[in-house]
Amino acid sequence: MEDVRALRDEVQSAEGGLSFVRRMVHGRLDIVGAELERRRQGGDPADLSGLIAQLPDLLTDHEPSGAPPRSPRMLQLAAVPEGLEAELDQIVDTDALADLRTLDDTDLDALATKLVDFERWVSDRRHTLQGRVDELQAEVVRRYREGEATVDGLLD
Numbered sequence: 001m002e003d004v005r006a007l008r009d010e011v012q013s014a015e016g017g018l019s020f021v022r023r024m025v026h027g028r029l030d031i032v033g034a035e036l037e038r039r040r041q042g043g044d045p046a047d048l049s050g051l052i053a054q055l056p057d058l059l060t061d062h063e064p065s066g067a068p069p070r071s072p073r074m075l076q077l078a079a080v081p082e083g084l085e086a087e088l089d090q091i092v093d094t095d096a097l098a099d100l101r102t103l104d105d106t107d108l109d110a111l112a113t114k115l116v117d118f119e120r121w122v123s124d125r126r127h128t129l130q131g132r133v134d135e136l137q138a139e140v141v142r143r144y145r146e147g148e149a150t151v152d153g154l155l156d
Contacts, residue, residue, distance in 0.1 A: 001140070001149045008136035015129040017079030021088065022122045028092055029115040030058045035100050036108055046101050084122070091118055 035051050043050055091114045096102075103111065143149040 001143060004136055004139050004143070008133060008140065011129055011132050011136065013079040014081070015126055015133060017081060018084075018122055018126040018129065020080055021084050022119060022126060024085070024088060025115055025119045025122060027059055028088070028097060029112065029119065031055070031097055032092070032100070032108060032112045032115060034058055036105070036112060039105060039108070045104070048101055051100070088118065091115060 031051070034054050035048075038050050038054075039045055092111055100108065140149075144151075
């Protein structure tokens, strides 16, 4: 039982690391998307003041369907897979985000596409880990239900 719980916790930690990266991708994608929209509405690419004014709203944690924000303890920096943050930075690092005016509309569209593709890749891996956590949790429940484990065993 200890091994199943330990594996479940390890997989949950890895899923938390991917979730953290996914949130970083979303933040960058929100900024790039807002800049694209601002330009489509006639905003001057050289004037980022409108985009900067939007940043507090863009970077606020919006959960779908009114769900409460995810607990920060679940977003574990230590669990971020090695190299994944660097891969995101290769697409667009924070310095490039701070100076989007250097990109023309075509490059900005290409950047958004790369971010969407990376987000899908991260989300697919995260979804796989979530399924594994569910399987491991179901095994814990099964063991209790079928008497292979008892609550008394937690006290030993």
